Amino acid sequence: KNEVEQSPQNLTAQEGEFITINCSYSVGISALHWLQQHPGGGIVSLFMLSSGKKKHGRLIATINIQEKHSSLHITASHPRDSAVYICAVRWSGGGADGLTFGKGTHLIIQP
Amino acid sequence: EPEVTQTPSHQVTQMGQEVILRCVPISNHLYFYWYRQILGQKVEFLVSFYNNEISEKSEIFDDQFSVERPDGSNFTLKIRSTKLEDSAMYFCASSRDYSFTDTQYFGPGTRLTVL
Numbered sequence: 655k656n657e658v659e660q661s662p663q664n665l666t667a668q669e670g671e672f673i674t675i676n677c678s679y680s681v682g683i684s685a686l687h688w689l690q691q692h693p694g695g696g697i698v699s700l701f702m703l704s705s706g707k708k709k710h711g712r713l714i715a716t717i718n719i720q721e722k723h724s725s726l727h728i729t730a731s732h733p734r735d736s737a738v739y740i741c742a743v744r745w746s747g748g749g750a751d752g753l754t755f756g757k758g759t760h761l762i763i764q765p
Numbered sequence: 766e767p768e769v770t771q772t773p774s775h776q777v778t779q780m781g782q783e784v785i786l787r788c789v790p791i792s793n794h795l796y797f798y799w800y801r802q803i804l805g806q807k808v809e810f811l812v813s814f815y816n817n818e819i820s821e822k823s824e825i826f827d828d829q830f831s832v833e834r835p836d837g838s839n840f841t842l843k844i845r846s847t848k849l850e851d852s853a854m855y856f857c858a859s860s861r862d863y864s865f866t867d868t869q870y871f872g873p874g875t876r877l878t879v880l
Contacts, residue, residue: 697871744865752810
C-alpha cells in the first residue's frame with residue numbers, strides 16, 4: 655500500500671529557531687498538501703504543491719519530485735506555531751483514493 | 766473571509782442509531798469532501814462529491830455511509846447504523862477547482878461519540 659512518512663514525529667524547539675519538517679512518499683504524486691492542525695482539532699491548509707517551492711510569511715514549502723520528498727520550513731519560530739503539521743498527497747496514476755495523509759509532526763515551540 | 770461551517774460540533778449517539786452530520790461549504794466552491802480522524806490516528810479520506818454525485822470514495826465509505834447535497838448550500842454525511850468504531854472527528858472540506866489539486870478549506874469538525 656502506498657504510504658506517506660513524516661519526520662520527525664515530535665519536535666520541541668526554542669522560540670526563534672528554524673524548523674524543518676520532512677515528508678516522503680512511496681510513488682508518484684500529482685499534488686502534495688501541507689496542513690496545520692491546531693490543538694483544538696481544526697485543520698488549516700497551508701500549501702498545495704506540485705513542483706518547486708512556495709512561501710507564505712514565515713512558512714516555506716519545497717518539493718523534490720524526483721526524490722519523492724517535501725519539506726516544510728518555519729523561520730523565526732514562535733509559540734503560536736505549536737501545532738501538528740500534516741503532509742497529504744494525491745497519488746498520480748488515475749486512482750480514486752482521495753488524499754493519503756501522514757501521521758503528522760507534533761511541533762512545540764517553547765518561549 | 767468565507768469559511769466552511771459544520772453542525773453540530775459534538776454529537777453523542779447510541780450504537781445502531783442513524784446520525785446526520787451537516788456542513789455548509791464555501792458558496793462558490795464546487796468540490797466537497799468528508800474526512801474522519803479517529804482519536805490519536807491520522808486523518809482519513811472518506812468521500813468526494815462533485816456535480817451532485819460521488820466522484821471518489823475510500824474503502825471506509827461502505828454502504829452504511831451516504832452523502833447528499835439536499836439544497837444549494839448544505840452537504841450532509843449520513844451514517845445509517847452507527848458502530849462504536851465510528852466514533853471520530855468528522856471534517857468537511859470544500860475546494861473551488863479540480864478535486865485534490867486545489868487548496869481545500871476545512872470546517873471545524875464534528876466530534877461523533879457512539880456509546
